[in-house]
Amino acid sequence: MIVPSFSISSVERDTGLTKDVLRVWERRYGFPFPIRDANGERSYSSDQVERLRLIKRLMNQGHRPGKLIGLSIEVLMSIVPRSAITKQDKNELESKDIITLLDLIKQHASAGYKQAMQQQLARLGLQRFVQDIVAPLTVLIGRAWENGSLDVFEEHLFSEMTNRVMRMAIDALPDGNRWPRILLTTVSDEQHSLGLLMAESILALEGAECISLGNQLPLLEIGHAACAQHTDIVALSFSTAFPQRQIPGLLKELRNVLKPEVSLWTGGCGIAKLAKIDEILLLPSLDDIVTALAEWRVQHSNNMVLKEVVD
Amino acid sequence: MIVPSFSISSVERDTGLTKDVLRVWERRYGFPFPIRDANGERSYSSDQVERLRLIKRLMNQGHRPGKLIGLSIEVLMSIVPRSAITKQDKNELESKDIITLLDLIKQHASAGYKQAMQQQLARLGLQRFVQDIVAPLTVLIGRAWENGSLDVFEEHLFSEMTNRVMRMAIDALPDGNRWPRILLTTVSDEQHSLGLLMAESILALEGAECISLGNQLPLLEIGHAACAQHTDIVALSFSTAFPQRQIPGLLKELRNVLKPEVSLWTGGCGIAKLAKIDEILLLPSLDDIVTALAEWRVQHSNNMVLKEVVD
């Protein structure tokens, strides 16, 4: 039996902790303390990687590494409030449907989940489906992931299935004379695309023209795209999983890259605690999108008239 | 007017060149040579970032950095064979439809593109659509991107739109008694998901049960997922953009993580030049998938009978 061991880059890939962090932790805290291979390079055991992943998860919940490192896996596991979802969240939810859907995911019943979702969509219509089902469910899934009561792959499964249902619904919307042109994307390192799809649903329902460029578009490319596509608004989404501290700098950089007349909107759970930034609109909830769009239209109604005349 | 400047991490994000590479190039070749900010930290100009992106692109075409660095932007641009697509590739293509589609992308006519794709899908059926349209078009787009005749965001746009068309088609397939269970995903750092969707189309058409976990699943999670979902086969896709050298190590690592009875299949243009690896099936073309599946079924027909009896 071969004992699997991992190079520092593998660990970086699998844990999301940079090489710099892994080395400095080793220097400071003595953990992780990998053995060295024939070339003097670090070689991490599966156990260490597993422990690092646990630590990373707890850090996302607000714990600090200094307190976590040095604790055994058992102790770390006990910190995680595994049942925290059912306790507080169940009360907040008016509808049991969401719990049912979550359970389907946990049972890996992908076909059943898809069917249930499509049923909900048909029953509620896209707007209500997004606001009452997808959004709270996504939050719930996110929390479950933080808790460790949901595996990463289960979260991926959820994401993939939900993606399909929503995309189909968006595609079914009638096209027509849409305005304004909104470019939707996420920055590099932001994996989660559901927030973007939710935003797209809402915006498309409100009659905006959505140009979805998918995930992880490099900053400068966002600028290029906005220019080439003559977009009125660039909309970004940040999930809770995205490192908060990087966001302000990122947004300012992007603001500099974009033409001044292009509005920059950001949404997603990741920006909830963010301070205001000049010339950037923060839309923490889906409802804000609707009002923001209405306001934008009022402010730009002149141009619109002009545009229509030209047409 | 604020002159935008970029930190070393921004440049890493935007160019895909690691911090280590950026620093060692500066030491060795004297480029990029960023100015230093008040803290002595590197601060790159837009020009340098642009030049780095060009260099990166040329490197993907096989050029070596030592020869490229030191050349001015103008010289670099002249190296790029901008019209290479239309020259050689047009002849290879029996159908003009693909060129038409490519042109639609280049004109950013997303609505028209989507419509044209759906039309092709309806005309050819999913199998032929994937093999005759999507696959060659993807290759073409990839080459155009390497050439620089296509912006990154245009490639994203293509990817996003094509994604939607294919997903819809896959969802429309009837479910039923499917076998074997195949888990589809890509590893971290692999951005491209179209290859996976093409594979899923083919496999689903052949009656396999596809569990798509989307993009960028960490290695260990692939193992967890395979176990939890009782998958028979794990299928990965590598695009040409994925760093070739990392693939063998990655696959061996994954092979170690997976149970021996689970088959590991890999496909995509990224593995075309790869040497054989023990216990890992390489499927360079979409046709190989069909034969591989047939073979697998023959080899595992006993288990299947057993399974059906249990049911």
Added chain:
DNA sequence: ATCATTATATGTCTAGGACAATATGATTGT
């Protein structure tokens, strides 16, 4: 109790060295 200030914790940057893997070029044999 609330706010301002200091101290600790933590991530990210820095420099420059080393080495393994890959690619190129030279030499030799057929």
Added chain:
DNA sequence: ACAATCATATTGTCCTAGACATATAATGAT
């Protein structure tokens, strides 16, 4: 002239170890 082998150059990634800015916690003052 062409193919194969070996030497050399190129290039990415790892290494150590130090510094500092920023974020968080702890202290003290109002």
